Amino acid sequence: MSNQESCSENTAVFVRVASKLVSAITASLLALTSCSTSETPTRDTLELELAASFAEGLGYLSTVRELSDGRVLFADPLGQVLVVWNPEVGTADTLGRMGSGPSEYRQPDAVFALPADSTLVVDLGNTRLIAVGPDGSFGETIQIMRPQPEGFPMNIMPRFTDGRGRIYFYLSANRRGAMADSAFIGRFDRGSETVDTVGVLRVPIPEFERVGDNMIMTRGPLMPRDDWAVSLDGSLAIVRAMDYSVEWVLSTGGAVHGTPVDYTHVLVGLDEQERWADEAQANMMQLTAVSSGSGGVSNVEMRRGGGSRWDVTAIQWPDEMPPVHEDRAKVSYDNNLWAERNVSVGVDPVIDVFDTAGSRIFEAHLPPRSRVVGFGDGAVYLATADEFDLQWLGKYRIH
Secondary structure, three states: OOHHHHHHHHHHHHHHOOOOOHHHHHHHHHHHHHHHHHOOOOOEEEOEEEEEEOOOOEOOOOOEEEOOOOOEEEEEOOOOEEEEEEOOOOEEEEEOEEOOOOOEEOOEEEEEEOOOOOEEEEEOOOOEEEEEOOOOOEEEEEEOEEOOOOOOOEEOOOOEEOOOOOEEEEEEEOOOOOOOOEEEEEEEEOOOOEEEEEEEEEOOOOEEEEEOOEEEEEEOOOOOOOEEEEOOOOOEEEEEOOOOEEEEEOOOOOEEEOOOOOOOOOEOOHHHHHHHHHHHHHHOEEEEEEEOOOOOEEEEEEEEOOOOOOOHHHOEOOOEOOOEOOOOOEEOOOOOEEEEEOOOOOOOOEEEEEOOOOOEEEEEEOOOOEEEEEEEOOEEEEEEEOOOOOEEEEEEEEO
16 A cells, blocks of 8 residues: 555544544544655745746847846847846847957857846857946956866856855866766856865766767766756755755855655656757757867867757667756745756646755746746746747746
8 A cells, every 4th residue: 555545544534533532533643644744745836927028039048147226137149149138117238249359249158146236248159258247347257268287178167156256167077086977066266266166966977979970979868967056155055866855065064955855757758858859959058179288278169059969769768857857956036946847748847946954845837848047036037938949038026
């Protein structure tokens, strides 16, 4: 008999004996308590209310950055434009221009918050990071590829920033001291230009096979891999894929380990394989770089889009999907972790919200083909794809 069936039977027993001896009632209550502690508690559902929509479709959108006055910055790398949008009045303008000089970019890809209402812009085409002030002025630049004394340069492609403006990124896989299926999370301090390691992830390494002039992926997609996000105070949240639990590495020191939670297991069918291939092609970032013996870099080119689609028939797929979608975790302004669950094709996206104790406290259902791209004060920003794969930005109030 399953645990759920046992709980249902005990509930029925409790109802039947309600008028009998107190000892029998007490025994039934104890049985009920035992069942409820082993089940996932009922979760409240967050309601999302559309507050504003950006008027134009976008080629690609990964992040947004809300300023203190409510304006929103975002980049479209396929449209090659950096935009500042005021959702309260519906106005928008572009910042900078195409090029490689001051106040210019070649492919703006993502934006991240910096102190004093400034914004860090990823300029893929020029392989650099640009600090943009709240007035739209362009300032400090940082090279994405950092020379190393030995070997290939370090790639500090940002995934998050904290309230001090430090940059968090995938440091490397197969680094010394790591297992074959793990990777480090690095933190780059812009002031001292130093890097330290703040976490270790379980990340399966894809396997490839050369067929003629092409490299074919044979294993790796939809394997269990940890996801992660960073809060404004620099605390690191890691979603452990093997048991679906959340671990917080606190900025003040120490760690908090949440208990594993139940989730709906989703089988990997052809539809799920094709969806993965479509998303991988749309998100693909291409890097061409030649490293000199001294750790310098020449002929570096980074760009998003234009990649070939993986052949799903050549890949060895797992039987079921991991609990959460990779690279979708984010921390909201109120320090809750939002993790997007993997669902079957045709099912609307579902978000599990975890508190700083690693407990799942809320559930949020997103519109079809939507994903979280950022947060604001009491709001979440979603990118929703239409039938032509154009992405539409919306600001939603959280209730």
